[in-house]
Amino acid sequence: MLVKFKSKAAADVVMYEEHAKLILDLLGKDTKQGIITAEQAGRAIAAIETEIERLNRLAAEEAKQNGIEQDDAYDDLEQTGQAPVVKFSTRAYPLLEMLRAADKNKQPVVWGV
Template identity: 50%
Template sequence: MLITFKSKSYPDVMMYQEHAKRILDLLNKEPEMGVITSAEAARAAELLEQEIEESRRHPPTDEVEQDIKAHPGDDDDAEHEQAQVVSFSTRAYPMLEMLRSARDHKTDILWGV
């Protein structure tokens, strides 16, 4: 399921719920519906920046490699490109930019409404 984050000061940001959940848990928000007020945006951006930095210190585990290899394909799959891991920092960057914009322009971020 997709979550669309909306703010008057930044283009919409769409994320899969499973990826957004990590950010929303960090901010103590529910994925179904919510708001990050302009007053909360500065602290939320700071928390997300810290989480991104922490995630960069720890490389992906072997678990990711195991997930990729868990479903070996037929011989036809040999021509497909190798699956690439998308890091948390890459996934979180649009949301971080939205939080910074909300902080700077004093706008709220809404989802699920």
């Protein structure tokens, strides 16, 4: 299932529901239908950025414990034939940019409508 985010401030953003759920759960929102008002956009941006920083710190600590550089981890995956993992920050980026535009232009972000 897909979730389509809409705002007058930016182009539509489409995500698989399972990926959108990670972000929307962080914001306390339902995946089926919802709104992030212009007033809520700043807090939503801060929450997503905080989660990105937290996950990046965890990944760096894990890589350090395993004695590998983060960039080397991707090389190891290529050698074993495994697909690299798409990071939360990469998945969240389009919605984060939409939220920044919505915040700047005082517009809501809606989905499921």
